[in-house]
Amino acid sequence: MKQYRVAILGATGAVGQEFLRLFARRQFPVSAVRLLASERSSGKLLKFKSHNVPVQAVSADAFDAVDIAFFSAGSEAARQWAPIALQKGAVVIDNSSAFRMDEGVPLVVPEINWHVVRPSHRLFPVGNCTAIILMMAVAPLRKFGRIARIVASSYQSVSGAGARAMQELERQTRELADSKPLTPQVFPFPIAGNLFSHNTPINEFGYNQEEWKVIQETRKTLESPGLAIEITCVRVPVLRAHSLSINVQFDGPAPAVGAMREAYEAFPGIKLVDDRQNNTFPMPIQAAGEEDVLVGRIRQDATNPNCVSVFACGDQLLKGAALNALQIAEKLAAQELIAEPLASQ
Amino acid sequence: MKQYRVAILGATGAVGQEFLRLFARRQFPVSAVRLLASERSSGKLLKFKSHNVPVQAVSADAFDAVDIAFFSAGSEAARQWAPIALQKGAVVIDNSSAFRMDEGVPLVVPEINWHVVRPSHRLFPVGNCTAIILMMAVAPLRKFGRIARIVASSYQSVSGAGARAMQELERQTRELADSKPLTPQVFPFPIAGNLFSHNTPINEFGYNQEEWKVIQETRKTLESPGLAIEITCVRVPVLRAHSLSINVQFDGPAPAVGAMREAYEAFPGIKLVDDRQNNTFPMPIQAAGEEDVLVGRIRQDATNPNCVSVFACGDQLLKGAALNALQIAEKLAAQELIAEPLASQ
Numbered sequence: 167m168k169q170y171r172v173a174i175l176g177a178t179g180a181v182g183q184e185f186l187r188l189f190a191r192r193q194f195p196v197s198a199v200r201l202l203a204s205e206r207s208s209g210k211l212l213k214f215k216s217h218n219v220p221v222q223a224v225s226a227d228a229f230d231a232v233d234i235a236f237f238s239a240g241s242e243a244a245r246q247w248a249p250i251a252l253q254k255g256a257v258v259i260d261n262s263s264a265f266r267m268d269e270g271v272p273l274v275v276p277e278i279n280w281h282v283v284r285p286s287h288r289l290f291p292v293g294n295c296t297a298i299i300l301m302m303a304v305a306p307l308r309k310f311g312r313i314a315r316i317v318a319s320s321y322q323s324v325s326g327a328g329a330r331a332m333q334e335l336e337r338q339t340r341e342l343a344d345s346k347p348l349t350p351q352v353f354p355f356p357i358a359g360n361l362f363s364h365n366t367p368i369n370e371f372g373y374n375q376e377e378w379k380v381i382q383e384t385r386k387t388l389e390s391p392g393l394a395i396e397i398t399c400v401r402v403p404v405l406r407a408h409s410l411s412i413n414v415q416f417d418g419p420a421p422a423v424g425a426m427r428e429a430y431e432a433f434p435g436i437k438l439v440d441d442r443q444n445n446t447f448p449m450p451i452q453a454a455g456e457e458d459v460l461v462g463r464i465r466q467d468a469t470n471p472n473c474v475s476v477f478a479c480g481d482q483l484l485k486g487a488a489l490n491a492l493q494i495a496e497k498l499a500a501q502e503l504i505a506e507p508l509a510s511q
Numbered sequence: 512m513k514q515y516r517v518a519i520l521g522a523t524g525a526v527g528q529e530f531l532r533l534f535a536r537r538q539f540p541v542s543a544v545r546l547l548a549s550e551r552s553s554g555k556l557l558k559f560k561s562h563n564v565p566v567q568a569v570s571a572d573a574f575d576a577v578d579i580a581f582f583s584a585g586s587e588a589a590r591q592w593a594p595i596a597l598q599k600g601a602v603v604i605d606n607s608s609a610f611r612m613d614e615g616v617p618l619v620v621p622e623i624n625w626h627v628v629r630p631s632h633r634l635f636p637v638g639n640c641t642a643i644i645l646m647m648a649v650a651p652l653r654k655f656g657r658i659a660r661i662v663a664s665s666y667q668s669v670s671g672a673g674a675r676a677m678q679e680l681e682r683q684t685r686e687l688a689d690s691k692p693l694t695p696q697v698f699p700f701p702i703a704g705n706l707f708s709h710n711t712p713i714n715e716f717g718y719n720q721e722e723w724k725v726i727q728e729t730r731k732t733l734e735s736p737g738l739a740i741e742i743t744c745v746r747v748p749v750l751r752a753h754s755l756s757i758n759v760q761f762d763g764p765a766p767a768v769g770a771m772r773e774a775y776e777a778f779p780g781i782k783l784v785d786d787r788q789n790n791t792f793p794m795p796i797q798a799a800g801e802e803d804v805l806v807g808r809i810r811q812d813a814t815n816p817n818c819v820s821v822f823a824c825g826d827q828l829l830k831g832a833a834l835n836a837l838q839i840a841e842k843l844a845a846q847e848l849i850a851e852p853l854a855s856q
Contacts (some may be wrong), residue, residue: 321666342688343681344688359794359795360793361747365790367788368787368788371811372809372811394814396758398756400666403749409706445699445719450704464717469660469741470741477708
């Protein structure tokens, strides 16, 4: 079996660390791993399988002889280093929003639109975490007819804002337990015991950046440029799994609940959690650490015969980021689409 | 000024205690207060203004010479004691769901439908907390045209499940901070660091009891029997304020954002919190302890010219329960609709 030399840019971040766990858990054939981060983290040791691997400062040379570069270091770093890594022959799989909407660049959720991938593609942005979880919950329903409109509200965990945001929720949870004042550093408002509209700038239409990403990216990945998506993104005091309350409107009559359940059960990457009797539906504590997106609370909308409602939870760091990225690498590997990098001997 | 002899059934509960604070804060003319609860709480002392008032076990005699009985002790207690209190001449204002949908019984949010109250009315159920906050956010928009449909998702605090649920969140917050296993007692699932579909039984249509209450009660109070309301009710780890993400569809074109802002600003009981520049919108920590319902994140829905989206937060224990009840009493008092009880000398 072919082995791959991989690099992780942003190795010390919340998503970066998930890559190391996933390589081991999913037995991705890694022959060498290069952990890259900013100068500040250089020298730090991270565990990979049973080894301690030192983090090195990112540089052009760091991408020599790399087959696959996983990026999770934000848009600015992606814009700086992706061209270099690509030029050196690596496939780049980037979790930032830098290239997602670029024309000719595929925005892939492997279960949904792998067919758009061409052998010439070398740069694979990974979509916004909330968009991916929304798409996973919506895509299995497309077999029942054209989807006309989606109205969704999110319950987003703090991990989407990175490892420091996760530490902030943990610190504030203790402050709350101790009846001390909460100290916001990463977020503009206290998050423990609170929730707030996603703290990204609001555009002229009244949508924040997160909502706008979800709308644009979902349209791109689902190949439905005109799909009407109304979403309100809200940050909640949950550590790592995002939830979504979703109302889907079809052009024609909505499918029966039984048929929807079957469609979800048959769809790769989805786990149906829809037990009305025991009032058991998707919850973040179940979704955390879980590769599948949980879907449930499936019902026909009593107010509109063309609509259904569902509730979904997915691990933001896994399917919302590192797992989706690794799935792209796995698919490329399976189809032998990862060429030898130019700089390798 | 006329003074009133009041009783609080469920005085030791989360809502019960809010009544005592509100009487003082809103200077409701109380000449005597009788604190009623189950046998178990009898003898307990509760603070009212600067006095310690003993709690007594509820009995028929306890409603003698009571002008206004505020109930917050659940549906079973309401069904048992309301007929007795009414018979003794008290006005009964009940926070349970026991009588809300009874024909001939008004379901009043004073700012919205006080006009339905007749001098003969003596029993006033207070609506479901989520329904009240939803209605407060929707009612000011009715001046812009007939509302055809509402799609909402809730972010409900634990206070709706009572004082023990609030203690459970506080206990689990400490357990979470200490990395200990979370111990659910009141809720079926951990609530700290988690969220879940409202834990009430699911009906044949796939809606839980909470959602069904919101749908039916909103239709009744807004006097729109056919209003289409799709809602998903979710419990979140927040102590006492409920939030709602709401999409409102009009029969015709939606109003401009500026006009909606003005309508909210002019509506009693609403506080507009809609600062796009500083990304400041309604949050539970702001709404907690606040009498007004906060409304913001107001935008025209880019997917449908007839729709708008808004976000609302309201204190579940205040506008969602005790405050709405006291406002009913205040209005009745102002209109001299509180007769001398039969049992008084």
